[in-house]
Amino acid sequence: MSFQERRSLVNLISSVLITVIYAAYVLPRMPEADPYSKELFHFWGSFFLLLIPVSIVARIIVFIVFYIINTIATREEEPSITDERDKLIELRANRNGFFAFVLGFVIAMASLVMEMPPSTMFIILICSGIASEVISDASEFVYYRRGF
Amino acid sequence: MAQSPISNNIRRLRFEHGEMTQKDLAEQVGVTRQTIVAIESAKYSPSLELAFRIAHVFSVTLVDVFAYEPNDDPIWKKKK
Numbered sequence: 001m002s003f004q005e006r007r008s009l010v011n012l013i014s015s016v017l018i019t020v021i022y023a024a025y026v027l028p029r030m031p032e033a034d035p036y037s038k039e040l041f042h043f044w045g046s047f048f049l050l051l052i053p054v055s056i057v058a059r060i061i062v063f064i065v066f067y068i069i070n071t072i073a074t075r076e077e078e079p080s081i082t083d084e085r086d087k088l089i090e091l092r093a094n095r096n097g098f099f100a101f102v103l104g105f106v107i108a109m110a111s112l113v114m115e116m117p118p119s120t121m122f123i124i125l126i127c128s129g130i131a132s133e134v135i136s137d138a139s140e141f142v143y144y145r146r147g148f
Numbered sequence: 149m150a151q152s153p154i155s156n157n158i159r160r161l162r163f164e165h166g167e168m169t170q171k172d173l174a175e176q177v178g179v180t181r182q183t184i185v186a187i188e189s190a191k192y193s194p195s196l197e198l199a200f201r202i203a204h205v206f207s208v209t210l211v212d213v214f215a216y217e218p219n220d221d222p223i224w225k226k227k228k
Contacts, residue, residue, distance in 0.1 A: 002182045083179035084195050085186060144182075147191025 003076060004086065005144045007066070012137035014062040018055050019130050026050070035117035044122045089143040097136025104128015152190040153221035156214050159188050161206045177201040 026047055033039045067078065079086075108124040162168040170184045177184075177198060186192035187202075194202070203213045218224050 002185075004180075004182060079180040079182070081178065081180060083183050084198060085179070085183045085192055147186055147189075 002144060003070065003074075003078060004089075005141055006070060008137050008141035008144060010062065010066045012134060012141065014059060015055075015133040015137065016130060018058045018062075019051070019126070019133075022051055022054055023126060030119070035119060040119065044119070047122070089140055089148070092143060092148065093136045093140040096139040097132040100135040101128050101132035104131060151220050152193060153217050153219075154193050154214055155190060155217065156187060158184070158202065158213060161208070161213065165206060173202070173205060176205050 030043055031037075031039050070076065070078075104124060105128060108121045108128065111121045111124055112118070158173070162170070162173060170188070171181045174181045174184045178201070179198065183192065183194075187194055199210055199214060203210045206213065
């Protein structure tokens, strides 16, 4: 398995774990208020805003650990350049992830049209964010492994 | 995955050029070793620029490195 394949797998697992652990920690603190209350919208706003720095810091830590373990285990250095194949794979993987997120966004909007509570819409947005990351990282892994 | 219509002789050319390693070739043409591995195993078709660079390293023409087989190309298969 190449360095890029291992990196895609670590990316995939870490992005799911970070979001799931964060959601499991924060969601139980959701206020039990009226579904359309200002308090609840404040909670969801801070949920998404806090997820960004938490995710960045957690990923940095995960990747430092990954690079150290990878170097010790394989004695293989990280590729120093990103070549045309890497860029093409990244573009294709991002496109797949983007389609997944757009689909989730449409479903989230549909939930509002069907008069579901706003919390349902936010949960669908979180799920589509995770699905988008999973599809993007899994696509990257498959493109590196099978070619295209 | 469908068979690529483009095949190549990179492995043979490397052997004929003092058993050049994939890493050496990759460094000379400015890509990663994994990309050379993918090209050799027909999992990736390089850009025209990279194809010319590879040919230049071996001091041969493009057709000495790469060959195109129309019968394996899905575009022509569809039209048949």
